[in-house]
Amino acid sequence: MEPLAGKRLILGVTGSIAAYKAAYLLRELTRLGAEVTVCLTEHARQFVGPLTFRTLSGRPVLSDLFDPRGEEAVEHVALAERAHAIVVAPATAHVLAKAAHGLADDFLSTLLLAARGPLLFAPAMDGGMWEHPAVRANVDTLRARGVIVLEPDAGALASGLAGKGRLPEVEHIVEAVRRLLAPVADLAGEHLLISAGPTREPIDPVRYVSNRSSGKMGYAIATAALRRGAAVVLVSGPTAISPPPGAVFVPVQSAEDMREAILQHLGEATIVIKAAAVADYRPAHPSPAKIRSGQERLSIDLSPNPDILKEVAARRGSAFVVGFAAETGDVAAHAVAKLRDKGIDLLVANDVSREGIGFDADDNEVLLVDRWGGTEPLARRPKSMIADAILDRVLALRAHAQTTRAR
Numbered sequence: 001m002e003p004l005a006g007k008r009l010i011l012g013v014t015g016s017i018a019a020y021k022a023a024y025l026l027r028e029l030t031r032l033g034a035e036v037t038v039c040l041t042e043h044a045r046q047f048v049g050p051l052t053f054r055t056l057s058g059r060p061v062l063s064d065l066f067d068p069r070g071e072e073a074v075e076h077v078a079l080a081e082r083a084h085a086i087v088v089a090p091a092t093a094h095v096l097a098k099a100a101h102g103l104a105d106d107f108l109s110t111l112l113l114a115a116r117g118p119l120l121f122a123p124a125m126d127g128g129m130w131e132h133p134a135v136r137a138n139v140d141t142l143r144a145r146g147v148i149v150l151e152p153d154a155g156a157l158a159s160g161l162a163g164k165g166r167l168p169e170v171e172h173i174v175e176a177v178r179r180l181l182a183p184v185a186d187l188a189g190e191h192l193l194i195s196a197g198p199t200r201e202p203i204d205p206v207r208y209v210s211n212r213s214s215g216k217m218g219y220a221i222a223t224a225a226l227r228r229g230a231a232v233v234l235v236s237g238p239t240a241i242s243p244p245p246g247a248v249f250v251p252v253q254s255a256e257d258m259r260e261a262i263l264q265h266l267g268e269a270t271i272v273i274k275a276a277a278v279a280d281y282r283p284a285h286p287s288p289a290k291i292r293s294g295q296e297r298l299s300i301d302l303s304p305n306p307d308i309l310k311e312v313a314a315r316r317g318s319a320f321v322v323g324f325a326a327e328t329g330d331v332a333a334h335a336v337a338k339l340r341d342k343g344i345d346l347l348v349a350n351d352v353s354r355e356g357i358g359f360d361a362d363d364n365e366v367l368l369v370d371r372w373g374g375t376e377p378l379a380r381r382p383k384s385m386i387a388d389a390i391l392d393r394v395l396a397l398r399a400h401a402q403t404t405r406a407r
């Protein structure tokens with residue numbers, strides 16, 4: 001059976017040069033069996049006409065709330081209420097702002113307010129708009145409400161500039177819709193203990209040693225695990241992102257704090273995933289007072305931090321333990337060595353010397369290496385998708401280990 005058979009979707013298309021890609025998205029969604037009704041904003045119609053969408057969907061296209069046939073407009077709101085989901089692609093900064101603030105001045109924004117099902121936005125915008133504080137705030141507001149806002153892709157933009165703002169690949173949007181509409185509860189009953197972000201090791205009361213981890217990778221795993229039905233404890237160093245709703249959030253600063261929090265929650269964990277970038281060293285003698293400037297030379301003695309992952313592996317009980325490895329050079333060889341050294345079940349290695357993946361990036365590309373000798377490369381994709389693939393792998397490996405033990 002087609003994976004989206006019987007699913008009623010509304011595809012909102014807003015005024016962006018990427019509007020033509022919505023036709024490809026529509027074709028793919030209908031190919032997977034969804035019944036898709038398209039709603040075009042007035043600006044979207046300047047880019048692609050309704051005939052294209054009518055032909056591909058086989059349904060009338062919605063576009064004008066103030067249609068003189070007023071009854072139809074009311075009927076269409078009922079359509080929004082019955083829809084399993086509304087997908088807005090491309091979503092401009094303008095429609096994100098309207099949705100965040102609850103404005104309803106055209107057909108699409110009205111449908112967004114009338115919807116009872118989940119909402120998914122696939123943004124596309126130009127220049128530095130995606131990074132603008134107003135857009136960031138609107139995206140945060142929507143995400144805090146449980147709305148899915150995908151990360152736009154980086155690359156050449158319509159203006160000729162390069163940056164982040166391209167519509168995510170159609171296949172990624174389709175994958176996100178599939179996950180949204182067919183939520184799997186394959187982690188129900190599991191307790192995930194996840195670490196994310198950097199640690200900060202104080203030099204004095206105002207300075208610290210740290211690294212570039214944004215927390216995005218660990219938070220993406222926590223988000224995916226929650227969606228798949230797990231209970232999640234997220235132990236995180238300082239980041240600029242909000243923890244996913246539903247997680248037990250334990251903010252920490254230093255590696256020592258992180259160790260303490262992890263060991264405190266280890267008892268109930270069935271799966272431990274350590275995506276945090278723990279500082280390997282800390283200043284041996286942090287100064288209680290601010291170190292004065294003007295000294296000709298200043299040396300800071302560093303001492304090693306405890307290896308939390310190794311300790312977790314040694315005290316894991318029956319928990320499945322996953323570590324990450326930030327590598328450069330021969331990633332595969334280093335990954336195998338690190339997996340053995342740490343004594344864990346699965347290692348997720350990323351090449352942190354590469355642009356666009358790893359630290360503070362929205363995408364990742366990783367190599368999964370497991371203790372049964374298996375390896376699986378995951379090609380570059382958004383961290384949300386890497387997160388689901390890691391969780392899939394954990395479940396498959398654990399099932400494999402249980403069957404092998406039972407024999």
Ligand code: PMT
Pocket residue numbers: 196197212213214215216217218255274275276277278279280305306307308309310322323324325326327350352358359360361
């Ligand atoms: O946070 P993002 O910006 O999204 O970036 C993601 C990431 C690059 C941080 C992530 O994908 C990643 O690679 N995390 C591990 C980074 C790291 O510290 O790697 P490592 O090779 O130094 O450590 C190996 C493993 O041991 C890690 O699971 C780490 O959490 C753990 N460790 C390391 C040192 C230590 N003292 N205690 C530990 O538990």
